[in-house]
Amino acid sequence: MAVPKLRFKEFDGDWSQSRIGEIFQVTSGSTPLRSDNRFFENADIAWVKTTDLNNGLIEKTEEKISQIALKETSVKILPKGTVFVAMYGGFNQIGRTGLLVDEAACNQALSAIYPNEKIESYFLLTFLNHKVDDWKNFAASSRKDPNITKSDVLAFPLTYPVKEEQTKIASFLSTVDEKISQLTQKHALLSQYKQGMMQKLFSQQVRFKADDKSEFEEWEEKELKDIAEINPKSKKLPESFIYIDLESVEKGQLLLQKNIELQDAPSRAQRLLAKGDVLFQMVRPYQQNNYYFNLSGEYVASTGYAQIRTKLDSKFIYYALHEKTFLDEVMNRCTGTSYPAINSSDLSSIEILIPCLEEQTKIANFLSAIDQKIEVVAQQIEQAKQWKKGLLQQMFV
DNA sequence: TCCCGCAAGCTCATTTGGTC
DNA sequence: GACCAAATGAGCTTGCGGGA
Numbered sequence: 001m002a003v004p005k006l007r008f009k010e011f012d013g014d015w016s017q018s019r020i021g022e023i024f025q026v027t028s029g030s031t032p033l034r035s036d037n038r039f040f041e042n043a044d045i046a047w048v049k050t051t052d053l054n055n056g057l058i059e060k061t062e063e064k065i066s067q068i069a070l071k072e073t074s075v076k077i078l079p080k081g082t083v084f085v086a087m088y089g090g091f092n093q094i095g096r097t098g099l100l101v102d103e104a105a106c107n108q109a110l111s112a113i114y115p116n117e118k119i120e121s122y123f124l125l126t127f128l129n130h131k132v133d134d135w136k137n138f139a140a141s142s143r144k145d146p147n148i149t150k151s152d153v154l155a156f157p158l159t160y161p162v163k164e165e166q167t168k169i170a171s172f173l174s175t176v177d178e179k180i181s182q183l184t185q186k187h188a189l190l191s192q193y194k195q196g197m198m199q200k201l202f203s204q205q206v207r208f209k210a211d212d213k214s215e216f217e218e219w220e221e222k223e224l225k226d227i228a229e230i231n232p233k234s235k236k237l238p239e240s241f242i243y244i245d246l247e248s249v250e251k252g253q254l255l256l257q258k259n260i261e262l263q264d265a266p267s268r269a270q271r272l273l274a275k276g277d278v279l280f281q282m283v284r285p286y287q288q289n290n291y292y293f294n295l296s297g298e299y300v301a302s303t304g305y306a307q308i309r310t311k312l313d314s315k316f317i318y319y320a321l322h323e324k325t326f327l328d329e330v331m332n333r334c335t336g337t338s339y340p341a342i343n344s345s346d347l348s349s350i351e352i353l354i355p356c357l358e359e360q361t362k363i364a365n366f367l368s369a370i371d372q373k374i375e376v377v378a379q380q381i382e383q384a385k386q387w388k389k390g391l392l393q394q395m396f397v
Numbered sequence: 398t399c400c401c402g403c404a405a406g407c408t409c410a411t412t413t414g415g416t417c
Numbered sequence: 418g419a420c421c422a423a424a425t426g427a428g429c430t431t432g433c434g435g436g437a
Contacts, residue, residue, distance in 0.1 A: 028420070031412065050410065074418055088410080088422090108420075109411075149421070231400090246430070270399080284429085303400070304430085343401065 002159060006394035008172075011165045015397050021154025025114040028087075028150060029076070029106035032069040039069035045077070046104035050086045053098040053110075055129045056177060058084070065105060075105045081115030083124050087148045094148055095132040099125045111153040119160060122170035127158065130392040159397040169395060176391070180384045187377045194370045201363050202323040202353070208362040216359040225348035228278075228310035228317060231271065237262055238298045243269050245302035246281060249289045252371070260300075271301040276314040279305040280321055283341045285330045292318040306344050316360035319367050320352050 003015055020026065029048075032039035043064035052061045069075050080103055086096040088109040099121055106112055115121045134156075160166060200206040210216055224230065240261050248256040260269065273279075279291040283304050292315060293299065301307060310317050320326060333346040355363070 030419085033412095107411080150419090302431090341402075 002397040004395050004397050006391070007161075008165065008168050011161065011168070013162060013165075015159050015161045017157065017159050019154065020113065020156045020158055023118055023158065024116060026150060026153055027076075027078075027112050027114070028108050029078075029110060029112065030074045031107045032065055032073045032075055039066055039073065040064075042066055043069075045070060046102070047075070048084060048098065048100070048104050048106040048110060050088070050096065050107075050109050053084055053086055053096040055097050055132075056099070056125075057101050058098040058104070059101055061104065070105070077103050077105055078112050079103050079115060081121040083113045083115070083121055083128065085111045085113070085128060085148075085153055087111050087150070087153070095128070095134075097125055097128045097132075111150055113153070118163070119158075120163070120166040120170045122174055123160065123166040124158075126170065126173050126392065127160070127396055130396050131156075173388070173391075173395075176384070176388050180381060180388070183377055183381045183384060187374060187381060190370065190374045190377060194367065194374065197370065198319065198323060198367065201366075202320065202325075204353075208359055208366075210358060217356055219353040219355045221351050222354050223349055223351050224308070227312055227352075227354060228308045230344050230348045231307050232309050237269070237272055237300060241269075241272075241298040241300045243300055243302070244273070244279070244291070244305075246283060246289060246304045249279070249281075249291045251289065252291060254291060254295075269300045270303050271305065271307040273299040273301055273307065274309065276309070278308040278310070278314055278318045278321065280308055280347065282306050282344065282347065285334065285342060286327065288322055288327070290318065290321060306347050312354065313357060313360035313364050315364035315368060319364060320354075323352075326350060326352055 002017070003012075040063070043066045045065050045067065046058075046061040047063050047065045048058060048061050049063065052058055065075060070077065078100060080100055082100045082104075084098045084100075084106060086094055086109060088094075113124065161169075197206070204219065207216065240259065243258045243260045244254065245258075248254060248258070273293045275294055275296070277293045279293060279301050281287060281289050281304065291305075293301075308314075308317065308321075329350045330342050330347065333350070334342050354360070
């Protein structure tokens with residue numbers, strides 16, 4: 001009989017093996033007819049969908065349904081402690097889980113596992129999170145489409161210890177989750193603080209002073225094209241390079257580096273980058289997946305970006321492009337509704353307020369320091385998640 | 398030759414309808 | 418009513434044609 005590699009010292013008995021369907025009652029939900037407004041008006045019943053599942057506690061849902069929906073459709077209320085598994089909704093969603101902290105309904109893309117006396121709900125949740133790859137492998141190998149069915153959930157093997165050990169494991173892991181949650185909250189607060197400070201700095205509500213304590217001169221309004229070169233002429237592209245397109249960058253971080261040979265490069269690979277270049281997303285600019293390029297090597301950006309090269313403090317320009325009034329001006333000049341995009345000539349005609357070089361640098365350094373703190377917390381979150389993953393591998397069978 | 402912008406094509410999430 | 422899977426729709430990236 002199997003036992004985990006790592007366990008609390010007071011426990012030594014064998015773990016039991018069973019299938020979810022042998023222990024739990026499992027059901028699914030449904031979607032009240034969308035065209036009937038009565039089902040979604042004056043709604044006060046939490047209604048869980050795949051997008052509400054975050055492999056943790058479900059404290060709120062994106063949508064709610066009404067009491068009328070409960071009476072007139074097959075939607076039913078599920079109790080606190082119900083654990084959900086996503087059955088449909090694309091390969092990345094399959095196997096996602098959630099645990100209800102209060103009663104709610106759900107749609108038909110989810111399997112709802114009713115709580116019972118034999119297994120701690122939090123233990124089950126963590127066990128299923130640990131097994132998420134098993135769901136995916138099962139889904140990928142068993143049939144053409146990536147979905148799993150209720151029968152798959154019922155047949156899914158579950159290995160578990162006595163109730164006391166389950167409780168101990170659940171309690172320990174919930175402390176780990178609490179730590180991750182605190183770090184996530186810290187990350188959100190720092191991001192909020194940065195937004196607030198950007199607003200104060202760029203509206204000049206808060207001003208820096210020079211090193212000799214004197215006031216800096218007034219800011220000057222200039223068009224972007226007067227302070228920076230937009231899409232400078234590129235030299236001949238190298239035979240191989242790292243290609244940066246819109247999907248490579250998220251929230252200012254370069255997440256994806258694609259090595260590409262010139263002969264295989266997409267037609268949009270045009271902009272050879274130099275240190276200090278700022279990449280501004282021209283397609284759906286509200287996403288603000290812009291990038292401050294400060295790397296060595298051969299990098300080429302997609303023409304989906306405007307390449308902005310300035311002799312001023314380029315980091316300051318990078319932050320100025322994220323300022324709300326600038327973004328509002330960009331959006332006013334965008335064409336297309338589902339695919340709003342600005343062209344480089346309209347972009348270059350937008351005016352921004354520019355302080356003297358010394359004040360630019362002070363602002364850029366101040367905001368960079370906050371960004372570094374945010375990045376440190378982001379790394380701590382990632383490390384905590386990796387540590388938890390390692391623990392799970394040893395604490396479960 | 399370069400760039401803009403439309404639209405094809407892909408992925409993912411939700412809804413609808415058929416079957417038991 | 419429950420379950421399942423096909424259809425549909427939304428969101429997104431990139432290829433490509435046409436115009437400057």
